Amino acid sequence: MVDTTQSQPDAARPGASQTASEASETTRASEPLKHYVNKGPFDPNAAVTLTPEQEEYYLASQWVLMWMKFKRHKLAVISGVYLVLVYLSIAISEILAPYNFSHRHTDFLYAPPQEVYWFHEGSFVGPFVYDYEVTLNMEFLRSEYTEDRSEPRPLRFFCTTSDYAGSDYKFWGVWDANFRIVCPAQNSHFFYLGTDRLGRDIQSRIIQGARISLTVGLVGVIISFVLGMVIGGVAGYYGGWVDSIVQRVIEVIRSFPALPLWMALSAAMPVTWSPILVFMGITVILGLLDWPGLARAVRSKLLALREEDFAVAAQLMGAKPKRIIGRHLMPSFMSHLIASATLAIPSMILGETALSFLGLGLRPPITSWGVLLNEAQNFNAVALYPWLLYPAIPVIMVVLAFQFLGDGLRDAADPYK
Amino acid sequence: MLGYIIHRLLVMIPTLLVISVFVFIIIQLPPGDYLTTMVAELQSQGEEISRERLEYLRREFGIGEPLVKQYFVWLAGLLQGNLGYSFEYELPVSDVIGDRAFLTIVVSFSTIVFVYIVAFPIGVYSAVRQYSPGDYALTFLGFIGLATPNFLLALILMYLANVYFGTSIGGLVDDEFRNAPMSWDKFLNVLENLWVPVVVIGTSGTAGMIRRLRANLLDELHKQYVVTARAKGVPPKKALIKYPLRMALNPFIADIGNLLPEIISGSAIVSIVLSLETTGPMLLRSLQSQDMFLAGSFLMFLAMLTVIGTLISDLALAVLDPRIRLGAEVAK
Numbered sequence: 001m002v003d004t005t006q007s008q009p010d011a012a013r014p015g016a017s018q019t020a021s022e023a024s025e026t027t028r029a030s031e032p033l034k035h036y037v038n039k040g041p042f043d044p045n046a047a048v049t050l051t052p053e054q055e056e057y058y059l060a061s062q063w064v065l066m067w068m069k070f071k072r073h074k075l076a077v078i079s080g081v082y083l084v085l086v087y088l089s090i091a092i093s094e095i096l097a098p099y100n101f102s103h104r105h106t107d108f109l110y111a112p113p114q115e116v117y118w119f120h121e122g123s124f125v126g127p128f129v130y131d132y133e134v135t136l137n138m139e140f141l142r143s144e145y146t147e148d149r150s151e152p153r154p155l156r157f158f159c160t161t162s163d164y165a166g167s168d169y170k171f172w173g174v175w176d177a178n179f180r181i182v183c184p185a186q187n188s189h190f191f192y193l194g195t196d197r198l199g200r201d202i203q204s205r206i207i208q209g210a211r212i213s214l215t216v217g218l219v220g221v222i223i224s225f226v227l228g229m230v231i232g233g234v235a236g237y238y239g240g241w242v243d244s245i246v247q248r249v250i251e252v253i254r255s256f257p258a259l260p261l262w263m264a265l266s267a268a269m270p271v272t273w274s275p276i277l278v279f280m281g282i283t284v285i286l287g288l289l290d291w292p293g294l295a296r297a298v299r300s301k302l303l304a305l306r307e308e309d310f311a312v313a314a315q316l317m318g319a320k321p322k323r324i325i326g327r328h329l330m331p332s333f334m335s336h337l338i339a340s341a342t343l344a345i346p347s348m349i350l351g352e353t354a355l356s357f358l359g360l361g362l363r364p365p366i367t368s369w370g371v372l373l374n375e376a377q378n379f380n381a382v383a384l385y386p387w388l389l390y391p392a393i394p395v396i397m398v399v400l401a402f403q404f405l406g407d408g409l410r411d412a413a414d415p416y417k
Numbered sequence: 418m419l420g421y422i423i424h425r426l427l428v429m430i431p432t433l434l435v436i437s438v439f440v441f442i443i444i445q446l447p448p449g450d451y452l453t454t455m456v457a458e459l460q461s462q463g464e465e466i467s468r469e470r471l472e473y474l475r476r477e478f479g480i481g482e483p484l485v486k487q488y489f490v491w492l493a494g495l496l497q498g499n500l501g502y503s504f505e506y507e508l509p510v511s512d513v514i515g516d517r518a519f520l521t522i523v524v525s526f527s528t529i530v531f532v533y534i535v536a537f538p539i540g541v542y543s544a545v546r547q548y549s550p551g552d553y554a555l556t557f558l559g560f561i562g563l564a565t566p567n568f569l570l571a572l573i574l575m576y577l578a579n580v581y582f583g584t585s586i587g588g589l590v591d592d593e594f595r596n597a598p599m600s601w602d603k604f605l606n607v608l609e610n611l612w613v614p615v616v617v618i619g620t621s622g623t624a625g626m627i628r629r630l631r632a633n634l635l636d637e638l639h640k641q642y643v644v645t646a647r648a649k650g651v652p653p654k655k656a657l658i659k660y661p662l663r664m665a666l667n668p669f670i671a672d673i674g675n676l677l678p679e680i681i682s683g684s685a686i687v688s689i690v691l692s693l694e695t696t697g698p699m700l701l702r703s704l705q706s707q708d709m710f711l712a713g714s715f716l717m718f719l720a721m722l723t724v725i726g727t728l729i730s731d732l733a734l735a736v737l738d739p740r741i742r743l744g745a746e747v748a749k
Contacts, residue, residue, distance in 0.1 A: 113540050238579040252435045254673075255723045259682035260700060261443075262718060267704035346564070354686050363683060373569070377690070392569045399564040407593035 026230055034335075066335055070124070076408020079401035086398060090211040094169045097204035098183050101367060103166030105189070105199035107134060110385050111145055113194040120152040128152040129190055132225050142384075153185040164188060166201070172341070194387035195377055196235055206391050212368035213349055216283050221349040223287025225341050228294025233325050236302025250292040251256040261289060262351055266360045275366045285347045297340050301333040310312065316388050335413035343406035346399040369395050421735060425728055432724060437495065440716045441488045446708040491710075495717065501710030505703065506735070510714045511701070518718055521695040522647050524618070525722070527611055528680050531619045532626055539623075540630030544665075545657065555627065564625035567683045571617045573692040594712060606724065614691055618683040622676050629672065630665060637661035670737060673730030677723050685719075 013213050027126075050058060060068070071077060089096055105111075115131045130147040137144050159181045163186045171177045184190035193202040235246035265285045269278055305311060306329065314324050355361030356370025357377065364371060372391035377379065381388045455472065495499055501510050543552045616665050637643065646656040688697035696715050703711040 248431070252432055252439070255432065255678065255720060255727060256436065256439070257678040257681035257685065257719050257723060259685050260719050262441045263685070263701060263705055264712065264716060265446070268443060270447065350566055354568060357566070357568055358686065358689060360701070360704070364733070373566075376572065379572075379575065382572050385489045389569065389572070392566065395566060396561070400560055403560060403563060 006165065010086050020195050037360055045203040059081075060382055062331075066412045070408055075404045075412060079404040079408070082222075082401050083405060086210060086394075086401075087214060089207070090214055093207050093211050094171050094177070095179055096181055096191075097207040098180060099166040099201040099204040100169045101208035102200065102365060105165060105191075105195060105201070106143075107199070108189065108191065108195050109143055109197065109199045111143075111189075111191050111195040111199070112385075113387050114189070114191045116155070116192065125152050128153055128154040129184070129188070131173070131188055145234075153188040154187060154191075155190060156183050157181065159183045161186070163363050174217070179198035181235075181258070191351070193390045194385070196372075196388060202372070205372055206369070208392055209367045209369045209372055209391060210394065212279065212362065212366055213352060213370065216279070216286065216352045217345040217349040217402075219283045220286040220290065221282060221345050223339070224290035224294060224344065227287070227291035229298055229330075231291065232295030232298030233302060236299035237306060237321055237325055237329075239303070242409070246295065247297070250296055253286075253289060253292045258347075258351070259354060260287060261287070262355055263358065263360055264265055265289075266355055275363045279366055282352060282355065290344055290348065293344065294337065294340055297337065298333070301336065302329060305332055334405060335409070339409035339413045340404060342409055346402045349395065349399060349402075418735070422732065425731060426740050429724055429728060430519040436720045436724075437492055440493060440713050440720070442652055443716065445484060445487075447707055450607050459744070476521070491713070498618045501714065503711040505708045505710055505711070512746040513711060514696070514714055514718070515709075517694055517696050517699060519691070521697075521718075522722070523607075524611070524614055524684050524688070524693065524695055525677070525680050526625060527615045528619045528622070528684070528702075529673070529676065531615045532622045532680075533621070534621045536626035536630060541634060541657075541662065543627065543631040543636035544638065547631075559627050562620040564606065565620070567617060567621065567689045568686050570620060571614070571687045574613050574617055575691055592728055600681035612683070614687050614693055617691075621683065622679055625679075626669070626672065626676070630669065633667075634661060634665040637664045665738070667734065670730055670734050673733075677726040677730075681719050681723060720721065 006383055051330065057065075057068075077203070094100075111132060114132070116127050116129060118124060118127060120128065129152075130149055131153055132145045133148045135144050135146070158179075158181060160318075161183070162178050166186055167180070168176065168178050184189075191201055191203070193206065195201055196205070224406075231246055235243045262285060264280075265281055269281045269304060273281065302325070307326075311324060311328055314328050319328075352368060352372035354362055357373045359374060362368050362371050369391045371394075374390070376385075376388040491501065498507075498511070502508075503510050503513050506513050539555055543555050546552050638657075640661075643656060643661055646660070647653070649658075683699060684695060685697035687693075688695040689701055692698060696718065700712060700715040700719075702708075703715065
């Protein structure tokens with residue numbers, strides 16, 4: 001239990017306020033002894049009664065304490081909020097994007113990013129773009145884009161029109177719709193991050209790609225989390241030969257360089273599989289190979305915890321192993337596991353990106369950040385069309401956010417320290 | 418010590434055996450085999466492969482036999498140094514793989530050296546000057562290094578190296594040396610081209626290493642013996658280098674086990690982007706064309722590299738840190 005007597009100043013206790021020196025001074029003066037008597041009833045619990053603030057802290061549950069500790073890690077909180085927003089955005093990707101992500105603007109191949117302006121010839125117009133004038137450079141065989149500065153093309157917000165190319169979409173691939181948060185002026189264009197080889201708007205594709213890229217990480221981690229918990233739990237609780245076998249398997253998997261293994265496994269998926277099946281396959285592969293780290297963490301925690309008194313007590317009372325692990329041991333190290341799992345997500349997102357980049361991972365029409373980066377595979381892309389590298393920015397940001405969040409969670413995981 | 422080495426070597430055998438089973442399963446996973454693919458391709462081009470040759474290939478490599486038998490044929494070949502036959506290159510695998518394996522080792526080794534050289538001073542600086550602007554800047558850089566996909570860094574650095582230093586794009590050697598025998602000039606040329614992949618592959622490893630060294634050194638610096646040393650008036654430099662640094666070094670060596678798979682993974686994708694003549698690009702090709710013996714050999718080779726690297730790091734650790742009780746595992 002928490003020791004509260006130290007934090008309570010002595011004076012709070014009735015009758016204990018006089019110090020020795022004061023007492024000796026009063027006797028020398030031979031005046032009637034002035035002393036204070038507390039008329040209130042004697043409260044034997046005075047020393048252990050908590051002030052409301054103390055109560056809030058000392059009686060808080062483990063999870064509340066963690067939350068309090070986590071809140072102090074500003075960067076982690078910001079990252080957490082950012083991640084929540086990004087994950088929420090994948091529910092409404094189509095609405096956030098200005099274009100249908102697979103629409104091909106055949107007149108605008110490799111169009112560079114369009115700049116957003118606020119002032120046209122000195123007067124305020126609001127956010128707008130200038131139309132592109134396309135000329136074909138026959139010498140280098142590429143289109144060249146110049147801004148037509150004569151007329152501003154204001155962006156529209158919360159539009160439900162179908163008066164520009166690529167405006168209609170199927171929400172979640174099911175419902176026809178054309179509502180968007182932002183869209184270009186009538187018959188105009190708004191390529192904020194440019195277009196790709198087939199004239200598809202990169203911004204819309206990045207927003208759409210988030211759906212797949214982020215899901216891969218999350219589902220993969222759930223798979224590896226379940227596997228790691230079950231396998232690590234069994235190994236740690238039973239010990240003995242089960243433990244040594246699991247240990248060997250973990251060692252073998254960990255000594256394999258991850259990427260070549262992923263490459264081999266995803267290359268093993270039949271070409272006849274539909275893209276959606278490949279997507280699931282990739283997710284499972286990433287999850288299946290990631291569990292050793294988590295299993296190891298579970299195992300070492302369990303080995304330590306099962307010797308604790310409360311575990312022995314539960315055992316003596318006749319609890320079954322399943323109950324002891326699930327009810328008594330798991331809650332004690334769940335927070336650590338969640339922190340480790342958070343730190344495992346980035347490697348999955350990066351793994352998917354790398355595989356798709358190599359062309360071994362997801363295949364079009366499924367769009368993920370890795371699939372987008374696949375377009376930027378050669379040297380020309382960096383030199384001529386650097387905007388093809390934009391999909392890397394959300395990858396880096398999401399991975400960073402997960403790192404910070406994981407760091408914060410790990411620090412908060414043990415609130416009693 | 419000798420007993421410990423022998424014990425470790427013995428443990429390696431089952432590990433490698435299990436890995437070989439894994440590898441074999443993986444290369445058998447894709448439906449069909451190279452011969453079927455090849456025959457289909459030839460037929461679509463209106464060509465025929467002679468039945469005898471097909472039969473010969475089939476018999477030679479045990480294709481169509483039960484899997485278990487195929488595995489043992491393959492394993493027996495591996496043990497005798499016969500890695501099989503690359504269908505695509507129509508050469509024994511060992512001939513195809515030779516140079517590339519060597520270059521992979523060169524790249525990986527240089528990367529480890531790079532990681533150590535860079536991570537060590539930065540990690541020490543970050544720990545000693547904790548929460549200084551320099552520490553924050555380096556920590557931030559480290560995080561970016563961890564978060565950036567390797568291949569992206571490769572693309573960008575390759576571009577910059579070409580624009581600003583005129584280093585040739587792709588490959589470890591310039592064209593003039595490509596088919597030349599190994600010479601001093603060629604060696605220098607390789608070194609000149611090596612830095613881009615080494616930096617790229619090493620970035621995330623370096624970032625991780627810096628963070629771990631910093632954390633370890635910070636732990637040590639707050640211990641009582643350091644306080645005592647300072648109180649006694651030991652000069653700050655000596656109070657840092659003499660004990661805490663030595664203690665914080667252990668994870669540096671023990672970490673090779675983590676670092677090596679990471680580096681080999683990284684080098685696979687980076688060498689594909691930079692088209693280095695290491696195992697990466699060829700592994701990718703062989704996987705795509707189902708050239709199974711070649712792919713299998715590469716996977717085995719990479720796994721073996723990691724296992725041996727881990728062994729070396731464990732041995733080094735045992736030599737450097739007498740507190741690690743040798744054979745503790747045996748006794749348990």
